[in-house]
Amino acid sequence: MAELAGRVLKNYNGYYYVKVDGVEQPYTCKVKGKMKKNRFSLATGDIVNFEVSSEEKSEGMITTVLPRKNFLLRPTMANLDLFVATFACAAPDFSFILADKLLALAELARIPAILVLNKEDTAPAGLIAQVRSVYEPIGYEVFTLSAEQGTGVEVLRERLRGKICAFGGPSGVGKSSTINAIDSTVDLRTGAVSEKIGRGKHTTRFAQLLPFDEGYIADTPGFGNLLLEGLDEQQILAAFREFASYEQGCRFCPCTHTHEPVCGVKEAVAAGDIAQSRYESYLQMLQEVKDLQEKEGRK
Ligand SMILES: Nc1nc2c(ncn2[C@@H]2O[C@H](COP(=O)(O)OP(=O)(O)OP(=O)(O)O)[C@@H](O)[C@H]2O)c(=O)[nH]1
Ligand SMILES: [Mg+2]
Ligand SMILES: [Zn+2]
Structure with a gap:
């Protein structure tokens, strides 16, 4: 055989x-x-x-x-060259905490990630500049586009060429629409966003890799919320790549950058060198992980 x-x-x-x-x-x-x-x-x-x-x-x-190069649990994918964290500028609104969670999961899996903002045709004034100012200085490329109107599609297509990449993000942000715009030979099903609550309706039901120019693009099901199950506080800290260079200013080692006096990370936040939104995401994720661990312990 x-x-x-x-x-x-x-x-x-x-x-x-x-x-x-x-x-x-x-x-x-x-x-x-x-x-x-x-x-x-x-x-x-x-x-x-x-x-x-x-x-x-x-x-x-x-x-x-065969042995994996890497593995991502949410969405569940193996052997990626690039993770495309996808969000909409509106409907559903951009969420810093969800972006930080998704980027953190890719960071922990050691998969290079980029940030994509779709629906730029509906962007509130200042949002795109604000997102760029948070993520570009810490090394995340930000791509903006409108899958519907075709703007920005070419630049993103060039970035994905020849790689094995996966789109991930909340339901309704336009992952399937973006892949349809990038590759005219595919016709993935897309679904309207609920007008009342501004959320997607989970149109894509399973992950699939689509051959694209010597590489592959994966469409994946959108999520509502992202749970941080199975992660510990150490991992949350490691997922915020920009914190490390300020840790020499921390009196305590290790420092959680929360209650400790004399903390380089907190000083950098106060000075505006670390984005406030990133630090808030860090605190929220830390709390979530603690709550989950407590729940586990009680079982
Ligand atoms: N205004 C605007 N709407 C868009 C754009 N791209 C997609 N949409 C709309 O957004 C809705 C959701 O698009 P999908 O591509 O199904 O979103 P998805 O991220 O694949 O959603 P799930 O499969 O549920 O995870 C559809 O009604 C699209 O027509 C865009 O650039 N601008
Ligand atoms: Mg979809
Ligand atoms: Zn500290």
């Missing part, structure tokens, strides 16, 4: 769709019983070995998952 290697494009209806380089049609695969006996984890983006059970019907049985 021929054994091939390929990349998992999606997990849908109990089948893994596995793409082999140079073969147009993805193989629909199940997981071999032997692999099921041992606990296994299989995500969109994984590279797998599989036995071809029918060449005619493009079917196979997955035998092994």
